[in-house]
Amino acid sequence: MQRYFSNSLTNNIFTLSKDDSYHIKKVMRMNNFDRIEIVHDSMTYICEIINLDNLVEARIEEKIKEDAEFNKKVILVQSLVNEQKMDLILQKSTELGISEIYAYKATNSVVKENDKSNKKIERWQRIVKEASEQSKRTIIPQIKGIISLKELIKLNANLKIMLSVNENKKSIKKVLQENSSCDIIIIVVGPEGGFTNDEEKVLQENNFISTTLGNRVLRTETASLAILSMINYEWMD
Amino acid sequence: MQRYFSNSLTNNIFTLSKDDSYHIKKVMRMNNFDRIEIVHDSMTYICEIINLDNLVEARIEEKIKEDAEFNKKVILVQSLVNEQKMDLILQKSTELGISEIYAYKATNSVVKENDKSNKKIERWQRIVKEASEQSKRTIIPQIKGIISLKELIKLNANLKIMLSVNENKKSIKKVLQENSSCDIIIIVVGPEGGFTNDEEKVLQENNFISTTLGNRVLRTETASLAILSMINYEWMD
Numbered sequence: 001m002q003r004y005f006s007n008s009l010t011n012n013i014f015t016l017s018k019d020d021s022y023h024i025k026k027v028m029r030m031n032n033f034d035r036i037e038i039v040h041d042s043m044t045y046i047c048e049i050i051n052l053d054n055l056v057e058a059r060i061e062e063k064i065k066e067d068a069e070f071n072k073k074v075i076l077v078q079s080l081v082n083e084q085k086m087d088l089i090l091q092k093s094t095e096l097g098i099s100e101i102y103a104y105k106a107t108n109s110v111v112k113e114n115d116k117s118n119k120k121i122e123r124w125q126r127i128v129k130e131a132s133e134q135s136k137r138t139i140i141p142q143i144k145g146i147i148s149l150k151e152l153i154k155l156n157a158n159l160k161i162m163l164s165v166n167e168n169k170k171s172i173k174k175v176l177q178e179n180s181s182c183d184i185i186i187i188v189v190g191p192e193g194g195f196t197n198d199e200e201k202v203l204q205e206n207n208f209i210s211t212t213l214g215n216r217v218l219r220t221e222t223a224s225l226a227i228l229s230m231i232n233y234e235w236m237d
Numbered sequence: 238m239q240r241y242f243s244n245s246l247t248n249n250i251f252t253l254s255k256d257d258s259y260h261i262k263k264v265m266r267m268n269n270f271d272r273i274e275i276v277h278d279s280m281t282y283i284c285e286i287i288n289l290d291n292l293v294e295a296r297i298e299e300k301i302k303e304d305a306e307f308n309k310k311v312i313l314v315q316s317l318v319n320e321q322k323m324d325l326i327l328q329k330s331t332e333l334g335i336s337e338i339y340a341y342k343a344t345n346s347v348v349k350e351n352d353k354s355n356k357k358i359e360r361w362q363r364i365v366k367e368a369s370e371q372s373k374r375t376i377i378p379q380i381k382g383i384i385s386l387k388e389l390i391k392l393n394a395n396l397k398i399m400l401s402v403n404e405n406k407k408s409i410k411k412v413l414q415e416n417s418s419c420d421i422i423i424i425v426v427g428p429e430g431g432f433t434n435d436e437e438k439v440l441q442e443n444n445f446i447s448t449t450l451g452n453r454v455l456r457t458e459t460a461s462l463a464i465l466s467m468i469n470y471e472w473m474d
Contacts, residue, residue, distance in 0.1 A: 067452050068452045088325075092462075095454075095455050095459050096459070097451075134456070135455065135456075171473050171474060172470065172473070173470060173473040173474070213466075214334075215303070215304050216374060217332075217371065217372045218332050218333075219372075222332050222333070225329075225459070225463070226462070226466040226469070227466075229450075229464075229470075230469070232450065232463070232467070233410060233466075234470070236408050236410040237410070
């Protein structure tokens with residue numbers, strides 16, 4: 001069943017956004033009495049469409065119980081990479097349960113922040129919204145914008161992981177298992193050229209743990225998706 | 238350091254293939270005395286280029302010890318998906334350590350096998366070769382071709398996993414931990430529309446275990462990469 005997010009609930013009736021109304025009417029070509037899933041305030045409802053005239057309205061039929069979210073907060077800080085890779089990371093990290101995403105202006109990032117950054121962030125928000133609907137999440141991950149190293153080291157968490165190719169690194173398994181009580185986790189993933197020595201040094205001095213995912217060399221987008229998959233596995237029953 | 242695979246070794250001197258010679262001369266613009274990594278028979282050698290006239294020749298300087306491969310065989314049976322997704326899966330599963338890849342003509346596969354299948358397989362082989370070089374592997378995964386359900390159920394392994402959205406499924410963590418002694422593992426991943434009930438039934442009757450990666454709905458390409466990441470994690474020290 002198609003899923004949408006809505007903030008507008010009055011007397012058991014949701015009103016959908018302009019974009020979602022367009023999607024329901026023109027893309028899905030739905031009719032009155034058709035059913036959709038609507039997520040509101042992290043709760044999911046099966047609803048029946050009751051009005052297609054302007055903004056779509058749908059009436060709650062049933063509340064359903066879901067368990068699609070981590071009970072910990074996982075924050076991805078992804079070094080800026082080209083558009084195609086960034087889109088892939090945003091979509092896949094949403095499917096894999098991410099809570100918040102920052103883009104980091106790494107020294108070796110080929111893509112730089114520019115005047116179009118606001119448009120870029122709007123695009124990113126659309127991608128994570130669609131991926132949240134498709135993967136049946138009950139929250140939409142927050143896109144927190146593009147940050148500098150200074151801002152990165154100030155982010156608040158009780159486990160800070162940096163993926164590194166340095167010598168002195170711990171396996172992700174050891175890091176997760178030794179820190180199982182942490183409930184806010186930041187993962188920093190470098191750009192294609194990796195972090196500079198200076199970046200690694202600053203991150204280490206600010207309690208980011210140099211971590212490895214294994215003996216093969218992973219591309220930056222593979223690394224982001226692999227570590228999130230591994231976190232899912234570690235926290236699985 | 239750039240890595241290449243070579244089968245041709247005589248008196249400590251490798252001769253590289255036509256494609257790799259072109260890459261070294263025209264793309265990388267290397268010169269005599271430049272160093273490259275060459276993998277031969279699953280062993281890695283640091284070599285010095287000594288001849289660029291025709292096919293590139295390189296002399297062994299040093300043998301290096303690497304530990305990039307699983308000591309178990311992991312076989313991915315990926316249902317046929319569109320070209321862009323297939324390319325992504327081939328590249329990423331190579332980075333994540335896959336041993337062999339089959340494509341499966343699933344009932345719900347939108348992409349069908351056709352006259353161009355041989356060309357397609359050649360392309361797939363190029364993708365996994367390049368990904369093996371880039372990710373510093375010491376074997377190139379084998380592309381085993383496109384198979385039917387009848388051929389799929391005859392494949393030999395001591396752990397057979399099918400990713401399923403069915404009710405009666407076990408978590409991947411339970412499946413891997415209960416079968417830790419298995420040394421040949423097959424993973425079957427469905428197409429975008431999922432397996433049909435008939436396919437699931439036949440697979441189950443042939444000892445494929447219905448397995449889930451968690452409570453979110455993953456796209457087919459995300460599922461393939463997530464399960465391989467989880468296998469890496471389970472086998473990590």
